[in-house]
Amino acid sequence: MNSAEFRSLFLIVINCVQIIISSNDIFQCPTCGLICDDNIENTLSHFNIVHTCQGTMGEVGPVGLKGEQGNPGPHGVSCDCDDFNELQSQLEHLHEDLLEYKKYSKTEFFEWKEAQNGLWYRLSQDQLPFERARSTCLAENARLASTGIRNHTIRKEILVGIPPLALYVGFDDIKEEGEWVWSDGVHEAKRRKDTLWRYNELNNIGGNEDCAQMYIVRQSTGDVVLNDVPCWVPTRYVCEYEP
Structure with a gap:
Protein backbone atom coordinates (compact mmCIF):
# COMPACT_ATOMS: atom_id res chain seq x y z
CA MET A 1 0.00 0.00 0.00
CA ASN A 2 1.44 3.36 -1.05
CA SER A 3 1.03 6.57 0.92
CA ALA A 4 -1.94 7.77 -1.13
CA GLU A 5 -3.84 4.54 -0.59
CA PHE A 6 -3.06 4.57 3.13
CA ARG A 7 -4.28 8.19 3.45
CA SER A 8 -7.53 7.31 1.64
CA LEU A 9 -8.12 4.33 3.93
CA PHE A 10 -7.36 6.42 7.03
CA LEU A 11 -9.94 9.05 5.99
CA ILE A 12 -12.55 6.36 5.43
CA VAL A 13 -12.00 4.97 8.93
CA ILE A 14 -12.14 8.40 10.55
CA ASN A 15 -15.35 9.20 8.66
CA CYS A 16 -16.86 5.90 9.81
CA VAL A 17 -15.98 6.54 13.46
CA GLN A 18 -17.51 10.05 13.30
CA ILE A 19 -20.76 8.69 11.86
CA ILE A 20 -20.99 5.97 14.50
CA ILE A 21 -20.33 8.47 17.32
CA SER A 22 -22.91 10.93 15.92
CA SER A 23 -25.54 8.18 15.79
CA ASN A 24 -24.63 6.99 19.33
CA ASP A 25 -24.02 3.57 17.84
CA ILE A 26 -21.01 2.92 20.04
CA PHE A 27 -20.59 -0.44 21.68
CA GLN A 28 -17.90 -2.47 23.37
CA CYS A 29 -16.97 -6.04 22.82
CA PRO A 30 -14.03 -8.27 23.75
CA THR A 31 -12.29 -7.42 20.42
CA CYS A 32 -13.67 -3.83 19.95
CA GLY A 33 -14.53 -3.63 16.22
CA LEU A 34 -15.73 -0.67 14.08
CA ILE A 35 -18.29 -1.62 11.40
CA CYS A 36 -19.39 0.66 8.53
CA ASP A 37 -22.19 -0.36 6.16
CA ASP A 38 -22.79 0.56 2.51
CA ASN A 39 -25.13 3.47 3.41
CA ILE A 40 -22.26 5.57 4.71
CA GLU A 41 -20.95 8.07 2.16
CA ASN A 42 -17.40 7.60 0.91
CA THR A 43 -17.03 4.23 2.65
CA LEU A 44 -16.52 0.76 1.42
CA SER A 45 -19.45 -1.65 1.49
CA HIS A 46 -19.35 -3.79 4.70
CA PHE A 47 -15.95 -2.42 5.59
CA ASN A 48 -14.66 -3.93 8.76
CA ILE A 49 -11.65 -2.93 10.81
CA VAL A 50 -10.92 -4.98 13.85
CA HIS A 51 -8.24 -4.50 16.48
CA THR A 52 -7.40 -6.63 19.43
CA CYS A 53 -8.29 -4.54 22.51
CA GLN A 54 -6.88 -6.60 25.34
CA GLY A 55 -3.43 -5.58 26.47
CA THR A 56 -1.31 -6.57 29.45
CA MET A 57 -2.91 -6.36 32.89
CA GLY A 58 -2.08 -3.23 34.79
CA GLU A 59 -0.76 -3.11 38.32
CA VAL A 60 -3.16 -3.55 41.22
CA GLY A 61 -4.29 -0.23 42.57
CA PRO A 62 -3.90 0.80 46.21
CA VAL A 63 -6.42 -0.38 48.80
CA GLY A 64 -9.32 1.99 49.16
CA LEU A 65 -10.15 3.89 52.30
CA LYS A 66 -12.12 2.13 55.01
CA GLY A 67 -15.80 2.81 54.72
CA GLU A 68 -17.85 4.45 57.41
CA GLN A 69 -19.32 2.30 60.15
CA GLY A 70 -22.81 1.09 59.35
CA ASN A 71 -25.87 1.64 61.45
CA PRO A 72 -26.42 -0.71 64.41
CA GLY A 73 -28.54 -3.75 63.63
CA PRO A 74 -31.92 -4.40 65.24
CA HIS A 75 -32.07 -5.68 68.81
CA GLY A 76 -32.20 -9.45 69.18
CA VAL A 77 -35.21 -11.24 70.58
CA SER A 78 -34.99 -11.52 74.34
CA CYS A 79 -35.00 -15.01 75.86
CA ASP A 80 -35.44 -16.65 79.22
CA CYS A 81 -31.84 -17.15 80.29
CA ASP A 82 -32.44 -18.61 83.76
CA ASP A 83 -31.75 -22.16 82.59
Missing part, protein backbone atom coordinates in the same frame (compact mmCIF):
# COMPACT_ATOMS: atom_id res chain seq x y z
CA PHE A 84 -28.63 -21.05 80.73
CA ASN A 85 -27.32 -19.15 83.76
CA GLU A 86 -27.94 -22.17 85.98
CA LEU A 87 -26.08 -24.48 83.60
CA GLN A 88 -23.23 -22.01 83.33
CA SER A 89 -23.00 -21.83 87.13
CA GLN A 90 -22.92 -25.63 87.39
CA LEU A 91 -20.23 -25.79 84.73
CA GLU A 92 -18.10 -23.29 86.64
CA HIS A 93 -18.44 -25.35 89.83
CA LEU A 94 -17.51 -28.52 87.97
CA HIS A 95 -14.47 -26.78 86.54
CA GLU A 96 -13.41 -25.67 90.02
CA ASP A 97 -13.85 -29.21 91.35
CA LEU A 98 -11.78 -30.58 88.50
CA LEU A 99 -8.96 -28.18 89.30
CA GLU A 100 -9.12 -29.28 92.93
CA TYR A 101 -8.87 -32.91 91.89
CA LYS A 102 -5.86 -32.24 89.69
CA LYS A 103 -4.24 -30.31 92.49
CA TYR A 104 -4.77 -32.72 95.36
CA SER A 105 -5.69 -36.15 94.04
CA LYS A 106 -3.04 -38.74 94.67
CA THR A 107 -5.35 -41.50 95.85
CA GLU A 108 -5.10 -45.00 94.49
CA PHE A 109 -8.80 -45.59 95.13
CA PHE A 110 -10.08 -44.13 91.85
CA GLU A 111 -9.72 -47.75 90.75
CA TRP A 112 -10.87 -50.71 92.81
CA LYS A 113 -8.41 -51.29 95.65
CA GLU A 114 -8.49 -53.48 98.71
CA ALA A 115 -8.38 -51.78 102.10
CA GLN A 116 -7.09 -53.17 105.41
CA ASN A 117 -10.53 -54.50 106.37
CA GLY A 118 -10.55 -56.86 103.36
CA LEU A 119 -13.22 -54.88 101.51
CA TRP A 120 -12.62 -53.13 98.19
CA TYR A 121 -13.32 -49.44 97.51
CA ARG A 122 -13.60 -47.16 94.53
CA LEU A 123 -14.05 -43.38 94.56
CA SER A 124 -16.07 -41.93 91.69
CA GLN A 125 -14.90 -39.07 89.51
CA ASP A 126 -18.39 -38.27 88.24
CA GLN A 127 -21.37 -36.73 90.03
CA LEU A 128 -24.72 -38.53 90.15
CA PRO A 129 -27.98 -38.35 92.10
CA PHE A 130 -28.16 -40.82 94.98
CA GLU A 131 -30.25 -43.51 93.23
CA ARG A 132 -28.06 -43.48 90.10
CA ALA A 133 -24.92 -43.61 92.25
CA ARG A 134 -26.34 -46.60 94.11
CA SER A 135 -27.31 -48.29 90.83
CA THR A 136 -23.80 -47.73 89.46
CA CYS A 137 -22.28 -49.49 92.46
CA LEU A 138 -24.83 -52.33 92.26
CA ALA A 139 -23.95 -52.83 88.59
CA GLU A 140 -20.42 -53.70 89.81
CA ASN A 141 -21.77 -56.11 92.47
CA ALA A 142 -21.00 -53.51 95.09
CA ARG A 143 -22.90 -51.02 97.27
CA LEU A 144 -22.52 -47.43 98.35
CA ALA A 145 -19.87 -47.50 101.07
CA SER A 146 -20.99 -48.12 104.64
CA THR A 147 -18.89 -50.57 106.67
CA GLY A 148 -15.58 -48.85 106.03
CA ILE A 149 -17.10 -45.37 106.45
CA ARG A 150 -17.94 -46.12 110.09
CA ASN A 151 -14.33 -47.17 110.72
CA HIS A 152 -11.97 -44.26 111.34
CA THR A 153 -8.87 -46.18 110.25
CA ILE A 154 -10.43 -47.29 106.96
CA ARG A 155 -11.74 -43.79 106.26
CA LYS A 156 -8.26 -42.40 106.68
CA GLU A 157 -6.89 -45.04 104.31
CA ILE A 158 -9.36 -44.59 101.45
CA LEU A 159 -9.68 -40.81 101.68
CA VAL A 160 -5.96 -39.98 101.54
CA GLY A 161 -5.25 -37.50 98.74
CA ILE A 162 -8.89 -36.39 98.39
CA PRO A 163 -9.57 -32.64 98.67
CA PRO A 164 -12.34 -31.40 101.00
CA LEU A 165 -15.59 -32.21 99.21
CA ALA A 166 -18.86 -34.13 99.60
CA LEU A 167 -19.42 -37.80 98.75
CA TYR A 168 -22.52 -39.96 98.80
CA VAL A 169 -22.28 -42.95 101.15
CA GLY A 170 -24.72 -45.79 101.67
CA PHE A 171 -26.87 -44.17 104.35
CA ASP A 172 -30.51 -43.08 103.90
CA ASP A 173 -34.06 -43.12 105.31
CA ILE A 174 -35.80 -43.56 101.95
CA LYS A 175 -37.83 -46.60 103.03
CA GLU A 176 -39.06 -45.13 106.30
CA GLU A 177 -38.82 -41.46 107.27
CA GLY A 178 -36.54 -40.97 110.25
CA GLU A 179 -35.21 -44.55 110.16
CA TRP A 180 -31.68 -44.21 108.84
CA VAL A 181 -30.10 -47.44 107.64
CA TRP A 182 -26.64 -48.14 106.21
CA SER A 183 -26.33 -50.08 102.97
CA ASP A 184 -24.85 -53.07 104.86
CA GLY A 185 -28.04 -53.27 106.95
CA VAL A 186 -26.76 -51.53 110.09
CA HIS A 187 -29.25 -49.07 111.62
CA GLU A 188 -28.27 -45.64 112.88
CA ALA A 189 -26.60 -45.58 116.26
CA LYS A 190 -28.93 -44.54 119.04
CA ARG A 191 -26.36 -42.47 120.91
CA ARG A 192 -25.49 -39.14 119.34
CA LYS A 193 -21.78 -39.44 120.14
CA ASP A 194 -21.64 -42.64 118.09
CA THR A 195 -22.92 -40.96 114.95
CA LEU A 196 -21.12 -38.94 112.30
CA TRP A 197 -23.83 -36.28 111.87
CA ARG A 198 -22.60 -32.72 111.64
CA TYR A 199 -23.67 -30.32 114.36
CA ASN A 200 -27.34 -29.30 113.90
CA GLU A 201 -27.86 -32.21 111.52
CA LEU A 202 -29.92 -34.04 110.61
CA ASN A 203 -32.58 -31.37 110.04
CA ASN A 204 -34.56 -32.62 107.01
CA ILE A 205 -35.05 -29.13 105.54
CA GLY A 206 -38.07 -29.07 103.26
CA GLY A 207 -39.08 -32.54 104.42
CA ASN A 208 -37.23 -34.33 101.60
CA GLU A 209 -33.62 -34.73 102.79
CA ASP A 210 -33.43 -38.51 102.78
CA CYS A 211 -29.85 -39.21 101.70
CA ALA A 212 -26.52 -38.72 103.45
CA GLN A 213 -23.55 -36.84 102.07
CA MET A 214 -20.22 -37.31 103.76
CA TYR A 215 -18.12 -34.14 104.03
CA ILE A 216 -14.39 -34.61 104.26
CA VAL A 217 -13.18 -32.35 107.05
CA ARG A 218 -9.55 -33.46 106.99
CA GLN A 219 -8.57 -36.31 104.68
CA SER A 220 -5.18 -36.84 106.33
CA THR A 221 -6.88 -37.83 109.59
CA GLY A 222 -10.06 -39.38 108.19
CA ASP A 223 -12.26 -36.82 109.91
CA VAL A 224 -15.69 -36.56 108.27
CA VAL A 225 -19.22 -35.41 109.09
CA LEU A 226 -22.58 -36.37 107.59
CA ASN A 227 -25.31 -34.09 106.28
CA ASP A 228 -28.80 -35.03 105.08
CA VAL A 229 -29.60 -33.70 101.59
CA PRO A 230 -32.25 -34.21 98.87
CA CYS A 231 -31.44 -37.39 96.97
CA TRP A 232 -31.60 -35.67 93.55
CA VAL A 233 -28.47 -33.56 94.24
CA PRO A 234 -25.62 -34.76 91.93
CA THR A 235 -22.63 -35.75 94.08
CA ARG A 236 -19.54 -37.91 93.88
CA TYR A 237 -19.77 -41.21 95.72
CA VAL A 238 -17.86 -44.17 97.18
CA CYS A 239 -18.55 -47.79 96.21
CA GLU A 240 -17.74 -50.69 98.56
CA TYR A 241 -17.29 -54.31 97.42
CA GLU A 242 -17.45 -57.23 99.82
CA PRO A 243 -15.95 -60.42 98.31
Whole structure:
Protein backbone atom coordinates (compact mmCIF):
# COMPACT_ATOMS: atom_id res chain seq x y z
CA MET A 1 0.00 0.00 0.00
CA ASN A 2 1.44 3.36 -1.05
CA SER A 3 1.03 6.57 0.92
CA ALA A 4 -1.94 7.77 -1.13
CA GLU A 5 -3.84 4.54 -0.59
CA PHE A 6 -3.06 4.57 3.13
CA ARG A 7 -4.28 8.19 3.45
CA SER A 8 -7.53 7.31 1.64
CA LEU A 9 -8.12 4.33 3.93
CA PHE A 10 -7.36 6.42 7.03
CA LEU A 11 -9.94 9.05 5.99
CA ILE A 12 -12.55 6.36 5.43
CA VAL A 13 -12.00 4.97 8.93
CA ILE A 14 -12.14 8.40 10.55
CA ASN A 15 -15.35 9.20 8.66
CA CYS A 16 -16.86 5.90 9.81
CA VAL A 17 -15.98 6.54 13.46
CA GLN A 18 -17.51 10.05 13.30
CA ILE A 19 -20.76 8.69 11.86
CA ILE A 20 -20.99 5.97 14.50
CA ILE A 21 -20.33 8.47 17.32
CA SER A 22 -22.91 10.93 15.92
CA SER A 23 -25.54 8.18 15.79
CA ASN A 24 -24.63 6.99 19.33
CA ASP A 25 -24.02 3.57 17.84
CA ILE A 26 -21.01 2.92 20.04
CA PHE A 27 -20.59 -0.44 21.68
CA GLN A 28 -17.90 -2.47 23.37
CA CYS A 29 -16.97 -6.04 22.82
CA PRO A 30 -14.03 -8.27 23.75
CA THR A 31 -12.29 -7.42 20.42
CA CYS A 32 -13.67 -3.83 19.95
CA GLY A 33 -14.53 -3.63 16.22
CA LEU A 34 -15.73 -0.67 14.08
CA ILE A 35 -18.29 -1.62 11.40
CA CYS A 36 -19.39 0.66 8.53
CA ASP A 37 -22.19 -0.36 6.16
CA ASP A 38 -22.79 0.56 2.51
CA ASN A 39 -25.13 3.47 3.41
CA ILE A 40 -22.26 5.57 4.71
CA GLU A 41 -20.95 8.07 2.16
CA ASN A 42 -17.40 7.60 0.91
CA THR A 43 -17.03 4.23 2.65
CA LEU A 44 -16.52 0.76 1.42
CA SER A 45 -19.45 -1.65 1.49
CA HIS A 46 -19.35 -3.79 4.70
CA PHE A 47 -15.95 -2.42 5.59
CA ASN A 48 -14.66 -3.93 8.76
CA ILE A 49 -11.65 -2.93 10.81
CA VAL A 50 -10.92 -4.98 13.85
CA HIS A 51 -8.24 -4.50 16.48
CA THR A 52 -7.40 -6.63 19.43
CA CYS A 53 -8.29 -4.54 22.51
CA GLN A 54 -6.88 -6.60 25.34
CA GLY A 55 -3.43 -5.58 26.47
CA THR A 56 -1.31 -6.57 29.45
CA MET A 57 -2.91 -6.36 32.89
CA GLY A 58 -2.08 -3.23 34.79
CA GLU A 59 -0.76 -3.11 38.32
CA VAL A 60 -3.16 -3.55 41.22
CA GLY A 61 -4.29 -0.23 42.57
CA PRO A 62 -3.90 0.80 46.21
CA VAL A 63 -6.42 -0.38 48.80
CA GLY A 64 -9.32 1.99 49.16
CA LEU A 65 -10.15 3.89 52.30
CA LYS A 66 -12.12 2.13 55.01
CA GLY A 67 -15.80 2.81 54.72
CA GLU A 68 -17.85 4.45 57.41
CA GLN A 69 -19.32 2.30 60.15
CA GLY A 70 -22.81 1.09 59.35
CA ASN A 71 -25.87 1.64 61.45
CA PRO A 72 -26.42 -0.71 64.41
CA GLY A 73 -28.54 -3.75 63.63
CA PRO A 74 -31.92 -4.40 65.24
CA HIS A 75 -32.07 -5.68 68.81
CA GLY A 76 -32.20 -9.45 69.18
CA VAL A 77 -35.21 -11.24 70.58
CA SER A 78 -34.99 -11.52 74.34
CA CYS A 79 -35.00 -15.01 75.86
CA ASP A 80 -35.44 -16.65 79.22
CA CYS A 81 -31.84 -17.15 80.29
CA ASP A 82 -32.44 -18.61 83.76
CA ASP A 83 -31.75 -22.16 82.59
CA PHE A 84 -28.63 -21.05 80.73
CA ASN A 85 -27.32 -19.15 83.76
CA GLU A 86 -27.94 -22.17 85.98
CA LEU A 87 -26.08 -24.48 83.60
CA GLN A 88 -23.23 -22.01 83.33
CA SER A 89 -23.00 -21.83 87.13
CA GLN A 90 -22.92 -25.63 87.39
CA LEU A 91 -20.23 -25.79 84.73
CA GLU A 92 -18.10 -23.29 86.64
CA HIS A 93 -18.44 -25.35 89.83
CA LEU A 94 -17.51 -28.52 87.97
CA HIS A 95 -14.47 -26.78 86.54
CA GLU A 96 -13.41 -25.67 90.02
CA ASP A 97 -13.85 -29.21 91.35
CA LEU A 98 -11.78 -30.58 88.50
CA LEU A 99 -8.96 -28.18 89.30
CA GLU A 100 -9.12 -29.28 92.93
CA TYR A 101 -8.87 -32.91 91.89
CA LYS A 102 -5.86 -32.24 89.69
CA LYS A 103 -4.24 -30.31 92.49
CA TYR A 104 -4.77 -32.72 95.36
CA SER A 105 -5.69 -36.15 94.04
CA LYS A 106 -3.04 -38.74 94.67
CA THR A 107 -5.35 -41.50 95.85
CA GLU A 108 -5.10 -45.00 94.49
CA PHE A 109 -8.80 -45.59 95.13
CA PHE A 110 -10.08 -44.13 91.85
CA GLU A 111 -9.72 -47.75 90.75
CA TRP A 112 -10.87 -50.71 92.81
CA LYS A 113 -8.41 -51.29 95.65
CA GLU A 114 -8.49 -53.48 98.71
CA ALA A 115 -8.38 -51.78 102.10
CA GLN A 116 -7.09 -53.17 105.41
CA ASN A 117 -10.53 -54.50 106.37
CA GLY A 118 -10.55 -56.86 103.36
CA LEU A 119 -13.22 -54.88 101.51
CA TRP A 120 -12.62 -53.13 98.19
CA TYR A 121 -13.32 -49.44 97.51
CA ARG A 122 -13.60 -47.16 94.53
CA LEU A 123 -14.05 -43.38 94.56
CA SER A 124 -16.07 -41.93 91.69
CA GLN A 125 -14.90 -39.07 89.51
CA ASP A 126 -18.39 -38.27 88.24
CA GLN A 127 -21.37 -36.73 90.03
CA LEU A 128 -24.72 -38.53 90.15
CA PRO A 129 -27.98 -38.35 92.10
CA PHE A 130 -28.16 -40.82 94.98
CA GLU A 131 -30.25 -43.51 93.23
CA ARG A 132 -28.06 -43.48 90.10
CA ALA A 133 -24.92 -43.61 92.25
CA ARG A 134 -26.34 -46.60 94.11
CA SER A 135 -27.31 -48.29 90.83
CA THR A 136 -23.80 -47.73 89.46
CA CYS A 137 -22.28 -49.49 92.46
CA LEU A 138 -24.83 -52.33 92.26
CA ALA A 139 -23.95 -52.83 88.59
CA GLU A 140 -20.42 -53.70 89.81
CA ASN A 141 -21.77 -56.11 92.47
CA ALA A 142 -21.00 -53.51 95.09
CA ARG A 143 -22.90 -51.02 97.27
CA LEU A 144 -22.52 -47.43 98.35
CA ALA A 145 -19.87 -47.50 101.07
CA SER A 146 -20.99 -48.12 104.64
CA THR A 147 -18.89 -50.57 106.67
CA GLY A 148 -15.58 -48.85 106.03
CA ILE A 149 -17.10 -45.37 106.45
CA ARG A 150 -17.94 -46.12 110.09
CA ASN A 151 -14.33 -47.17 110.72
CA HIS A 152 -11.97 -44.26 111.34
CA THR A 153 -8.87 -46.18 110.25
CA ILE A 154 -10.43 -47.29 106.96
CA ARG A 155 -11.74 -43.79 106.26
CA LYS A 156 -8.26 -42.40 106.68
CA GLU A 157 -6.89 -45.04 104.31
CA ILE A 158 -9.36 -44.59 101.45
CA LEU A 159 -9.68 -40.81 101.68
CA VAL A 160 -5.96 -39.98 101.54
CA GLY A 161 -5.25 -37.50 98.74
CA ILE A 162 -8.89 -36.39 98.39
CA PRO A 163 -9.57 -32.64 98.67
CA PRO A 164 -12.34 -31.40 101.00
CA LEU A 165 -15.59 -32.21 99.21
CA ALA A 166 -18.86 -34.13 99.60
CA LEU A 167 -19.42 -37.80 98.75
CA TYR A 168 -22.52 -39.96 98.80
CA VAL A 169 -22.28 -42.95 101.15
CA GLY A 170 -24.72 -45.79 101.67
CA PHE A 171 -26.87 -44.17 104.35
CA ASP A 172 -30.51 -43.08 103.90
CA ASP A 173 -34.06 -43.12 105.31
CA ILE A 174 -35.80 -43.56 101.95
CA LYS A 175 -37.83 -46.60 103.03
CA GLU A 176 -39.06 -45.13 106.30
CA GLU A 177 -38.82 -41.46 107.27
CA GLY A 178 -36.54 -40.97 110.25
CA GLU A 179 -35.21 -44.55 110.16
CA TRP A 180 -31.68 -44.21 108.84
CA VAL A 181 -30.10 -47.44 107.64
CA TRP A 182 -26.64 -48.14 106.21
CA SER A 183 -26.33 -50.08 102.97
CA ASP A 184 -24.85 -53.07 104.86
CA GLY A 185 -28.04 -53.27 106.95
CA VAL A 186 -26.76 -51.53 110.09
CA HIS A 187 -29.25 -49.07 111.62
CA GLU A 188 -28.27 -45.64 112.88
CA ALA A 189 -26.60 -45.58 116.26
CA LYS A 190 -28.93 -44.54 119.04
CA ARG A 191 -26.36 -42.47 120.91
CA ARG A 192 -25.49 -39.14 119.34
CA LYS A 193 -21.78 -39.44 120.14
CA ASP A 194 -21.64 -42.64 118.09
CA THR A 195 -22.92 -40.96 114.95
CA LEU A 196 -21.12 -38.94 112.30
CA TRP A 197 -23.83 -36.28 111.87
CA ARG A 198 -22.60 -32.72 111.64
CA TYR A 199 -23.67 -30.32 114.36
CA ASN A 200 -27.34 -29.30 113.90
CA GLU A 201 -27.86 -32.21 111.52
CA LEU A 202 -29.92 -34.04 110.61
CA ASN A 203 -32.58 -31.37 110.04
CA ASN A 204 -34.56 -32.62 107.01
CA ILE A 205 -35.05 -29.13 105.54
CA GLY A 206 -38.07 -29.07 103.26
CA GLY A 207 -39.08 -32.54 104.42
CA ASN A 208 -37.23 -34.33 101.60
CA GLU A 209 -33.62 -34.73 102.79
CA ASP A 210 -33.43 -38.51 102.78
CA CYS A 211 -29.85 -39.21 101.70
CA ALA A 212 -26.52 -38.72 103.45
CA GLN A 213 -23.55 -36.84 102.07
CA MET A 214 -20.22 -37.31 103.76
CA TYR A 215 -18.12 -34.14 104.03
CA ILE A 216 -14.39 -34.61 104.26
CA VAL A 217 -13.18 -32.35 107.05
CA ARG A 218 -9.55 -33.46 106.99
CA GLN A 219 -8.57 -36.31 104.68
CA SER A 220 -5.18 -36.84 106.33
CA THR A 221 -6.88 -37.83 109.59
CA GLY A 222 -10.06 -39.38 108.19
CA ASP A 223 -12.26 -36.82 109.91
CA VAL A 224 -15.69 -36.56 108.27
CA VAL A 225 -19.22 -35.41 109.09
CA LEU A 226 -22.58 -36.37 107.59
CA ASN A 227 -25.31 -34.09 106.28
CA ASP A 228 -28.80 -35.03 105.08
CA VAL A 229 -29.60 -33.70 101.59
CA PRO A 230 -32.25 -34.21 98.87
CA CYS A 231 -31.44 -37.39 96.97
CA TRP A 232 -31.60 -35.67 93.55
CA VAL A 233 -28.47 -33.56 94.24
CA PRO A 234 -25.62 -34.76 91.93
CA THR A 235 -22.63 -35.75 94.08
CA ARG A 236 -19.54 -37.91 93.88
CA TYR A 237 -19.77 -41.21 95.72
CA VAL A 238 -17.86 -44.17 97.18
CA CYS A 239 -18.55 -47.79 96.21
CA GLU A 240 -17.74 -50.69 98.56
CA TYR A 241 -17.29 -54.31 97.42
CA GLU A 242 -17.45 -57.23 99.82
CA PRO A 243 -15.95 -60.42 98.31
